[in-house]
Amino acid sequence: xxxxxxxxxxxxxxxxxxxxxxxxxxxxxxxxxxxxxxxxxxxxxxxxxxxxxxxxxxxxxxxxxxxxxxxxxxxxxxxxxxxxxxxxxxxxxxxxxxxxxxxxxxxxxxxxxxxxxxxxxxxxxxxxxxxxxxxxxxxxxxxxxxxxxxxxxxxxxxxxxxxxxxxxxxxxxxxxxxxxxx
Numbered sequence: 001x002x003x004x005x006x007x008x009x010x011x012x013x014x015x016x017x018x019x020x021x022x023x024x025x026x027x028x029x030x031x032x033x034x035x036x037x038x039x040x041x042x043x044x045x046x047x048x049x050x051x052x053x054x055x056x057x058x059x060x061x062x063x064x065x066x067x068x069x070x071x072x073x074x075x076x077x078x079x080x081x082x083x084x085x086x087x088x089x090x091x092x093x094x095x096x097x098x099x100x101x102x103x104x105x106x107x108x109x110x111x112x113x114x115x116x117x118x119x120x121x122x123x124x125x126x127x128x129x130x131x132x133x134x135x136x137x138x139x140x141x142x143x144x145x146x147x148x149x150x151x152x153x154x155x156x157x158x159x160x161x162x163x164x165x166x167x168x169x170x171x172x173x174x175x176x177x178x179x180x181x182x
Contacts, residue, residue, distance in 0.1 A: 051090045054124075058089065059131040065101060066133055070111075070143065073122040073136040079143035080151040082109075084133060089124075096121050098135055115174040117141035147171045 060066050064086065070079040082100040084092070087108055091099040095110075098119035102109040112118030119137035126133060144151040147167030154161045 051093055054093065055086050055089055057126060057130055058133065059129065060085070061131075065103070066131060068098075068100060068133040068135055070098060070119055070135045070137050070139075072139055074138075077150060078152055079119075079137070079139055079149070082111075089133070092121055092135070093124065098137055112140065115141070115145075117143065117174065119143070142168050142174070145171060145174070147174060 058066055065083045066085075066089075068082050068084045068088075070082065071077065072079060083103055084099075085101040088099045088101045091108065091110070098111040098121055100109045100111060101107075118140045119135070120140065121135060121137055123136040124133060125136065139149075142149050144153065146153070147169040148165050149168060150165065153163060153165040155164045156162075
């Protein structure tokens with residue numbers, strides 16, 4: 001195979017330009033960056049395409065749901081597990097806060113809409129099989145409807161379930177009479 005020499009200097013390495021972006025996502029990201037640079041904003045149509053690309057990678061169950069794990073972004077603490085549908089994914093990405101699908105109520109559930117204990121979305125990740133979502137969040141207050149920081153407050157120890165975290169706030173304070181628990 002013949003060698004290629006740089007026209008700039010004898011024996012100098014050739015600078016190879018980076019490969020052109022491949023695939024729909026790369027083209028969309030390039031278009032989005034250009035539009036943002038030129039106008040300072042991202043048109044809604046670009047954002048909508050971006051959400052659809054995100055959703056296409058997720059393997060929802062036959063009910064249209066995927067399990068979602070909420071984890072504190074800076075400590076790694078697992079806060080809760082919930083379910084998301086396509087609308088919850090779109091809403092979370094669009095609003096920058098965790099939004100889930102309530103199976104018991106059959107409706108969208110914005111975490112903190114009743115209690116004020118909001119989860120600000122820092123990053124959304126998808127597992128290797130595409131069937132579980134991890135939300136890295138900045139939890140504002142407690143995550144659990146029992147008033148605890150995490151829903152995982154019981155540990156199996158010495159042949160029984162042991163409470164390892166006490167409530168930080170009274171659930172009655174979080175959910176006044178008649179308000180729905182999150």
